[in-house]
Amino acid sequence: MSFLAPALLAALAAIAIPIVVHLVQRDRRRVVQFPSLMFLRKIPNQSVKRRAIRHWPLLLLRIAAFALLALAFARPFWPGAGAAAAAGAGREVVLLLDTSHSMAYGGVWARAQAAAKQAVSGLGPADRGTVAFFGSEVEVGVRAASERAALAAAIDRAAPGAGATRYGPALRAAAGLLEASALPRREIILVSDFQKSGWDQAQETTLPPGVSLRTVPVGEATTANASIVSLAFARQEAPGGERITASARIVNRSGTALQNREVSLEVDGHREDTRQVSAAPNGVETVAFAPFTIAGRPARVTARLAADALPVDDAFHAVIAAGGRIPVLIIEAANPGPDASLYLARALAVGNEPGFETAIAPVDRVTAEQVGAASVVILNDTRPPSGAAGRMLEARVRAGMGLLVAAGDRSSWPDDAPDLLPCKPGAPVDRSGTTGGALGFVDYGHPVFDVFAAPRSGDLTAARMFRYRPCAPAQGATVVARFDDGNAALVERRVDAGTVLAWTSSLDSYWNDLALRPVFVPFVHQAMRHLGRYADAKGWRVVGEVVDPAELTRGLGLGSGARGLALGASSDGKAAVTLPHPTVLTPHGNPLDFADPSRTTFTLTEPGFYEVRSEGDKPGEGAAVAVNVSAAESDLTPFNPAELSAAVAGSSEGAAAGAAQPLTPEDDERRQSVWWFLLAAGVVLLAVEAVVAGRFPRIAQG
Template sequence: MGLSFLVPLFLALGVAALAIPLWVHLRRRHERREVPFPSLMFLREIPFRSEARRTLQNRLLLAARILAFLILAAAFARPFLQGDATAATATVGPREVVVLLDRSYSMGYGDRWEEARSLARRAVAGLGTRDRASLVLFDEGADAPVRSATDPSRVRAAVTDAAPGDGATRYAPALRLARSLLEASALPNLEVVMVSDFQAVGWSADEQVRLPARARLHPRPVGGSEPWANRSLASVRVERARTGGRETAAIGAAIVERGGGEVPGGEVVFVVEGRERERIPLASAGGDRLEFGPVALADRPLRATVRLSPDRLPADDAHFLVLAPGRRLRVLVLEGSGAAPEPDLYLRRALELSRDPPVEVLVRPVDALAAESLAAVDVVVLNDAAPPVGAGGRALGTFVENGGGLMVAGGPGAAARDVEGLLPARLGPSVDPPSGGTLLLGAVDRRHPVFAPFRAPGTGNFAAARFYRVRRLVPDDSARVLARFDDGEPALLEGRTGEGRVLIWGSTLHTLWTDLPLQPVFLPFVQRAIRHLAGRGESSPSYRVGDVLAPDAAETSTGRISSPVAVVGPDGERRTLDDAGGGAFVLRAAGIHEITGDPDGQARGRPVAVNVDPSEGDLTPIDVEELVAAVIAPEAATAEDEGDAAATVAPEDQERHQGLWRFLLGAAFLLLTTETVLG
């Protein structure tokens, strides 16, 4: 960093003008006291030769005058700083700067978070009076606690208050929010400063995110090239069995080590309801697969934790569990008279393979439906069958109104008539894909409980399924679209009637219209759909940080928790879900949450386990240049090399942006005022 002058001639003239106050001080004569004398007639003049040196008087005043002249000369020479980060990004006019600060749990590794906060503060240190700054904190989602502020201290205060959470890294939401902030700005210069450890798992090559054409991106990596190592719990599984008439659960844990560094040996502890059940030592290198002894399940849910010895990244060293007794689900499949041969084959096999909870499948013709057939049933599936009419239709309507689940598969035997106003959509005609081709599943709402197991990359490819014919669905205003075909038409709809849920599938659950039953995703898809309709889920539900907890989660095997539903987090924070209003909130913290109907949230209710995404424990960095190239418009400068960026900015623009001459004139004015008082 160096100080340069736009008009150095003024500085030279100013240095020459320093001789003026020096000459004034040297020429100044001291007044002599006159002595009256009556007459000179008796005196004789005698020549006397003397020499006198002029000395400086009042040196403090002289220094003030010289400094004032020097500052005035420097101000008129139009100084500017060259070579620092601010000058490198200086452009004509004010700037809109958006600071993206990664708060995912990987930022808690070692001292990365403190380094990140320091870089975030430095990003707003050089802002001028006309510049504006925003702060975006991101993990899987993104929010902006400070938007387009003229006071950089607001950003610094928000950075000080921020802390890494339990979420995973996703760059796309942060970049989309930054784009919206920049697009709303009227300032001529747009900049994004991203502070992160730049994990490869946080970015996918198919992300379609672009910053505005005028925007520039400045990456600020933390962690550098230091070697890292992390041991984490990759997965924890629960194996259920019945021993001596009692249900038991055996716990297995898979431990993985990542990175090139060394992780010291430790141990893993299994804790149930606050009491240590088992402790197993770990090897100092390599992964382990551990098995813990079976736990006898009680009538109430048990809270359990598998915990590793802490390392430099403690967030992924614990996995939380809720061990609850299971109850068999009963599913009634209704078939039409003209249905395809064995239409229930794939559906029945998929449901019978369910272990948590176990499912009992009953198959009946739709014409034989009666009220007594629904007495002990949790879910009814209209599989390629027209809805029942008369007494059967009324019985089915009452069943759903009272909390039962209904799934309708719109195969060739389905009819357009409604069942006592239960369906959230009208069944339209069956259509073939254009030109004899096939349709695919396009958009899928992976935050919905039906598709929640397929959120992670590589866990479910619905696009592999082909559809040779589909049923058009015309949703009403209350319907929620959970999936669409690639032509944009609804594929799966959800509606609510009374206390019950209804799902409508726009194809078959056998292979007449689609090969979905032959795909690996069919079994978990059908099992999750039935569990969701029953309002049960697994006996030991486990959520990921970032999942949405809806009022539906308040349903238990013994009934429904009364509203309002209170949710108490691991930190004691209490939230109330308005069931009638469909309220929900995002799970932000790992640990055991309590769902209770106690208005004060004090009584223990149904526990829910929330865990971090284990993939976040892989700290392998992405190629930063690849990320910058993917999000910056081709015509925009990336400003990666600050020296090159500074060279492209004219000195006049840098001087105009910094405006140092204003501060120098103010200092000169203060000095001259002081000189006047002292003189």
């Protein structure tokens, strides 16, 4: 923008006048009684002075009026306005074709291809087109081509994939492609079934100025789709392995009932059971299959529903492995009482999901090998081991092992012992003369106690605490539970990668009766799960997730079976071992090509079972990764494309449209006459100011 009379822009300095008027018209004579000035005192004084302007709307009105008048007399114009139009009326078009798996429903894909090719055929000789396919990710088929045949061929080659619809990233990618274009008109054509689940308004996608969006809906008005959305497994110990009962959850997303549809269960490729399922309109049904046995290697499980108009979500895959066990080492005093670790050992013996391998050793005879083999060590009313075992204990804790320290009569922590304790225990508090103390505060959000958070899930406060050691938390430690007098009961501290819990009373029946309470077993189990960093195995993944084969080496230290656990299995904190030369096979048996040898992660693109083999693995021996399509994508409910257009609309559609027409000298002259509008707007603002100022007499007089 240029000005015919730029010297008159100096009049813009006049906007200082209303600012000065508003600043000097401050009135602080009134007294207002207020409960507390606590918050007002926290606001810096200088901001009070600097911002002591009242009636901001009035001030802005006055400033705008002065500015518009000054600009109007400076006579603005746009000398290069016709340049864009002179470049020609060519269009840059990005055709976004939805290839998410919902497009495979019925005849949707055929309609989508036809609509896309029709859009391509509408391109003019000066236009350029880009064909991009999107689901969870965006892939460009043909970039900025003028040949309509090449664009149509790319559309013909495309097919619905297994990804979920994501409109936001696709539109942003298309806008990025258009940004580099010098053509004056830029357009996105979106061909899709417009599933409601694909549009996340929270992402706030906005097209840049000059980019318009045309939507082409190809979905069906009425849809009926049933899908399997999850598999649940109930385990039972059995001779030679575990008996697994699988249950499939089937969702009927249709206005009509699902009648006697066949659903079957396959384990390692063999059909184990077949059932019939019926579901109400828009209802959910769960089908339980006959139990099967697993032992050793993880099993590949598939639940399959008789195919409907959208077959890709009718199969659901999962990997299930026999449950792991957490090795726990209980270190007790040199000459322990007969039942010093009785309750702990009994509690750990009944673990099932996961189980616990418990070993007990006196502190003077425990070996470094025993400590090294454990995922969790319990110092049960004793000092820490010395020598090699003590050094191993510190190293293992810092590397990720869990440590539970229970204080009692014989517990101590010498000054030369490693700095692992969450708190320094003091002399015991004896409340045995009364009814004893109790737990007064428990952090039910902590993993050790979250199982007790629900109503009637166990009363921790019923246990009587007769003796305990006051314990001042160390720097960085967190108090997870307190006694009723405020003393810490359970304190947690992170030591490098490891976790240390300090229970400030004993875990037998002498200092408290917690061990006699029903909550004792779940309390111990939860503490071991937390310290052992156990997490329930993740039986399946969703298309689009990225997998690192090194994850397959993490496990519970279970030996040969661990590597075959489903991805996401629990970790004992050991560093992951990078597979030297992994071979990844897709569900169709095609090997993945890792172009960059330093990066071995891969994206899951197909439903089914991926197989990750390391060197020496025979076919079928690799770790399996079960992959399913997104459950949200199976919901075919559409939304109005106009909502999408309105939400992403840019600000200069008019500019884009106007650029298509060449400018005449008359138009050029008209573009210089913008000062008339500025002058008129300034006068109108002054009139409005006169009305508004009447409501604030003191300012108006100023």
